[in-house]
Structures are given as C-alpha cells and as structure tokens.
Amino acid sequence: MDNSRNRPKIKIVDKVLLSFFGAGLTPFAPGTFGTIAAIPVGYLLIQLCSPVEIIIITIILSTIFSFMLEAARKRYGLKDPGWIVIDEVLGYFTAIALVPNPTLPNLLIAAALFRFFDIFKIWPASFFDKKVEHGSGIILDDIVAGLYAGGVCLLLHYFQITA
Secondary structure (H helix, E strand, O other), rough: OOOOOOOOOOOOHHHHOOOOOOOHHOOHHHHHHHHHHHHHHHHHHHHHHOOHHHHHHHHHHHHHHHHHHHHHHHHHHHOOOOOOHHHHHHHHHHHHHOOOOOOHHHHHHHHHHHHHHHHHHHOOOHHHHHHHHOHHHHHHHHHHHHHHHHHHHHHHHOOOOOO
C-alpha cells in the first residue's frame, strides 16, 4: 500500500491519538504495527482491570474515537486511512478481554488471531467495513475481529491447546 497518499499533513492530535503514538505511520503494515504497539498497553490493562472493565473502557473509547475518526475521514478525504490504527488497538482490547488465561504468550496468540480476522474480515466485519459510512464503521469491523479472536482464544483454552 502506498502510504504517501494516506499521510497528508496530519494534525498533531490525530497523529498522536489516531495513529496510536505514531505506530500507524510506518511505511508498511500499519495495522500490524498498531496491534504490536497495543500489546504492552493491553498487558498493562490485563494487570490492572477485570475483563468487564476492559470491555467498558473499550466501549467508551470506541464511542469517543468513532466521532474523532468521522471528523478525520472528512478532514483528510479518505474512507479508512491506513495510518489510523486506533481501531486495531480497540479491536485487540476486545480480544484480550475474552482471553481466559491472559499470560503474555496467550496475549500474543490473541494478537495474531486478531490480525488474521482483521485482515480477512469475516462477516459481519465485512459489512461494517464496506457498508457503514461513518467513523464507527472503521472501529466496528475491528471490534468484530476482536470478538472472533477472543472467541478462538476461549476455544483454545477450553480444548487445552493454550495455557
């Protein structure tokens, strides 16, 4: 992907928040780098919060960022700019809230599963990605990917494939 088109002069607030402290400004695979950058924050969240608290935090942040994303979409004239990776971060948070034994290896598995589901956009993620013309659509496809990833983590734990 040619990120030069996706990186106009970005306002500092957008650069810091929507690119998740610059993780989305990498020249390739910004979504993957956004997810990688979310892992330490997710690990900290798991240490400090219950799964329900993580879900509540994710819902609140998703609501706030959906409006910021809508404003950014209009400001930069792009549907889903690659440099915006806060949606990956929120999707990853959704996944880790469902990880039954949130050890670092299991959080890394959740990240890999999240990227898989985020890339392949299995329905209804594809619906939100293609049909919802609002900043919330940018986030909701990642939330669905996070739910899928977390669900697979639950199954892996149930069948004792992970710790």
